[in-house]
Amino acid sequence: MSRAVKPQRKALNTVLAWGMGLLIFFPILWTVLTSFKTEAEAIADPPIWFNFSWTLENYFTVQERSNYFRHFWNSVVISVGSTLIGLIIAVPAAWAMAFVPGKRTKDVLMWMLSTKMLPPVGVLVPLYLIFRDLGLLDTRIGLVFVLTMINLPIIIWMLYTYFREIPVDILEAARMDGAGLRDEVVHVLLPMAVPGMASTVLLNIILAWNEAFWTLNLTAAKAAPLTAFIASYSSPEGLFYAKLSAASTMAIAPILIMGWFSQKQLVRGLTFGAVK
Amino acid sequence: MRAEAAATGRGATSPPPSAAPPRRLLRNLTAKIAAIPMVLTALVVFLGGTVWTVVYSFTSSRMLPRAEFVGLEQYDRLWSTRRWVISIENLAIYGLCSLVFSLVIGFVLAALLDQKIRYENAFRTILLYPFALSFIVTGLVWQWILDPEFGLQSIIRGLGFENFTFDPLYNPDIAIFGILIAGLWQGTGLIMILMLAGLRGIDGEIWKASRVDGIPAWKTYLFIIVPMMRPVFITALVLITSGIVKLYDLVVAQTGGGPGIATEVPAKYVYDYMFGGQNLGQGFAASTMMLLAVAIVVIPWAMLEFGGKRRG
Numbered sequence: 001m002s003r004a005v006k007p008q009r010k011a012l013n014t015v016l017a018w019g020m021g022l023l024i025f026f027p028i029l030w031t032v033l034t035s036f037k038t039e040a041e042a043i044a045d046p047p048i049w050f051n052f053s054w055t056l057e058n059y060f061t062v063q064e065r066s067n068y069f070r071h072f073w074n075s076v077v078i079s080v081g082s083t084l085i086g087l088i089i090a091v092p093a094a095w096a097m098a099f100v101p102g103k104r105t106k107d108v109l110m111w112m113l114s115t116k117m118l119p120p121v122g123v124l125v126p127l128y129l130i131f132r133d134l135g136l137l138d139t140r141i142g143l144v145f146v147l148t149m150i151n152l153p154i155i156i157w158m159l160y161t162y163f164r165e166i167p168v169d170i171l172e173a174a175r176m177d178g179a180g181l182r183d184e185v186v187h188v189l190l191p192m193a194v195p196g197m198a199s200t201v202l203l204n205i206i207l208a209w210n211e212a213f214w215t216l217n218l219t220a221a222k223a224a225p226l227t228a229f230i231a232s233y234s235s236p237e238g239l240f241y242a243k244l245s246a247a248s249t250m251a252i253a254p255i256l257i258m259g260w261f262s263q264k265q266l267v268r269g270l271t272f273g274a275v276k
Numbered sequence: 277m278r279a280e281a282a283a284t285g286r287g288a289t290s291p292p293p294s295a296a297p298p299r300r301l302l303r304n305l306t307a308k309i310a311a312i313p314m315v316l317t318a319l320v321v322f323l324g325g326t327v328w329t330v331v332y333s334f335t336s337s338r339m340l341p342r343a344e345f346v347g348l349e350q351y352d353r354l355w356s357t358r359r360w361v362i363s364i365e366n367l368a369i370y371g372l373c374s375l376v377f378s379l380v381i382g383f384v385l386a387a388l389l390d391q392k393i394r395y396e397n398a399f400r401t402i403l404l405y406p407f408a409l410s411f412i413v414t415g416l417v418w419q420w421i422l423d424p425e426f427g428l429q430s431i432i433r434g435l436g437f438e439n440f441t442f443d444p445l446y447n448p449d450i451a452i453f454g455i456l457i458a459g460l461w462q463g464t465g466l467i468m469i470l471m472l473a474g475l476r477g478i479d480g481e482i483w484k485a486s487r488v489d490g491i492p493a494w495k496t497y498l499f500i501i502v503p504m505m506r507p508v509f510i511t512a513l514v515l516i517t518s519g520i521v522k523l524y525d526l527v528v529a530q531t532g533g534g535p536g537i538a539t540e541v542p543a544k545y546v547y548d549y550m551f552g553g554q555n556l557g558q559g560f561a562a563s564t565m566m567l568l569a570v571a572i573v574v575i576p577w578a579m580l581e582f583g584g585k586r587r588g
Contacts, residue, residue, distance in 0.1 A: 017389050018393075018399070027421060028406075031417055047434075093313070097311070108311075117521060118322060119522070121524075122564075122567050123326060123329065125341070212524075216525070248417065252413055255409065259401055259405065260401060267404060271473070274473060
């Protein structure tokens with residue numbers, strides 16, 4: 001429960017809240033708006049807000065220059081692939097930790113999460129060499145592999161949190177009824193964990209979608225996802241802000257749209273399960 | 277599916293599950309096996325890779341890793357390189373400021389708004405949007421907003437304040453704060469949402485009691501509410517810290533380390549030496565130093581937080 005406040009204060013708070021929301025959203029809005037302007041309008045002084053001649057030209061230029069759809073497809077394959085494989089590894093692990101905890105389960109969990117604190121550069125070269133020797137550099141499979149490992153601790157942690165909310169009795173009852181381990185997990189546990197899993201999946205897709213350190217360092221042209229695509233616009237070749245905005249908009253649109261239609265999962269996922 | 281599962285639950289009658297020790301043993305074994313893939317990946321990749329890096333930081337590796345040990349030579353060189361010292365300073369400034377500011381701003385804003393907001397899910401989503409965008413996009417957008425000719429400065433000058441100057445990315449002394457602003461924009465919404473959820477969990481009776489006792493609201497927050505929200509603060513702390521350790525893409529996109537070397541950060545140093553400078557040994561030494569720094573901060577804290585009391 002929150003603290004009780006007067007109605008006027010309540011109205012004021014709502015206005016304040018949405019004002020802040022707008023302020024935070026403004027850079028995104030501005031980028032999207034600019035992407036529809038011509039280069040001259042984009043740097044007009046004073047800035048033009050809405051009454052400019054809307055154009056899609058920037059989008060065509062960007063697509064032509066760097067083949068957006070190929071990068072987009074790479075991003076999809078990498079983030080969905082790493083999420084699926086991550087789930088396959090994480091579900092058994094989270095099940096074991098939540099329902100058959102040992103003396104050291106908490107320690108293992110903490111140790112595993114602590115790897116997220118390690119600077120990723122520490123494993124960059126060994127991994128780079130392994131990748132080079134196995135011919136995995138600049139391949140989607142390679143990136144799926146890396147991102148799975150990078151995000152695995154988070155998937156396991158979140159699934160563990162959700163699994164623990166499920167009463168053990170129900171699983172035990174299923175077992176009493178003669179359900180095997182596989183049935184118990186697949187037909188009883190997973191269906192009940194669907195909301196939690198949805199948030200986990202969404203979070204993981206977003207994390208993988210945005211992962212830049214590994215994708216920049218392990219890809220060149222073939223497997224480069226959207227982060228690399230957008231990074232290629234960061235070295236300013238002249239001041240093409242409208243095109244830059246179009247490229248940014250194309251990179252973030254899938255996440256913005258997906259997030260808007262799954263607000264509940266987004267909030268739960270991005271706050272790592274802390275907000276119900 | 278849910279209903280089906282619940283029905284199965286109600287159908288069960290005979291409870292004693294501990295009656296079958298061999299099955300239980302099997303179950304424990306299954307649990308161990310189930311956890312193996314996870315432990316294996318974590319062990320091989322993180323531990324293996326890290327140890328390898330540390331070992332090779334004592335070698336003279338240049339373009340390729342070479343097992344020719346030269347003692348601490350790489351570290352000597354590292355600490356006498358100005359760029360590295362600046363990188364460390366920058367990370368310290370960024371880390372400290374982003375920790376303090378996002379916690380304080382996040383909490384204060386959450387406290388101001390501590391109530392149900394209309395269209396709450398939409399509100400939360402908007403606040404979380406920056407966090408859902410990559411650092412690369414964040415960096416690019418803020419590079420532009422902070423551009424003196426086209427961004428904030430020119431807009432405010434256009435409003436009549438001719439002498440308004442705000443160009444952090446072009447001033448080496450404060451450039452790192454330009455990056456900090458972008459970083460805060462990206463992460464503070466998330467912290468605020470976490471805090472808001474934490475405040476919701478506080479029992480309303482506490483507010484009533486403190487009002488009856490005539491305790492001012494700020495005191496109630498500081499001495500009663502904040503300590504009660506300890507778990508939320510820990511989650512926030514972990515999220516912020518892992519963001520600081522990863523600081524790389526934001527810098528690459530926003531300033532590329534410039535102007536000059538004013539916004540260099542350790543991760544970028546490592547990367548540039550490994551691939552650009554073809555001096556692996558330097559990169560290894562630098563990443564070992566980062567590792568060490570993290571270990572010095574995290575290990576005692578983790579021991580304090582998760583060790584001791586719970587094992588009893």
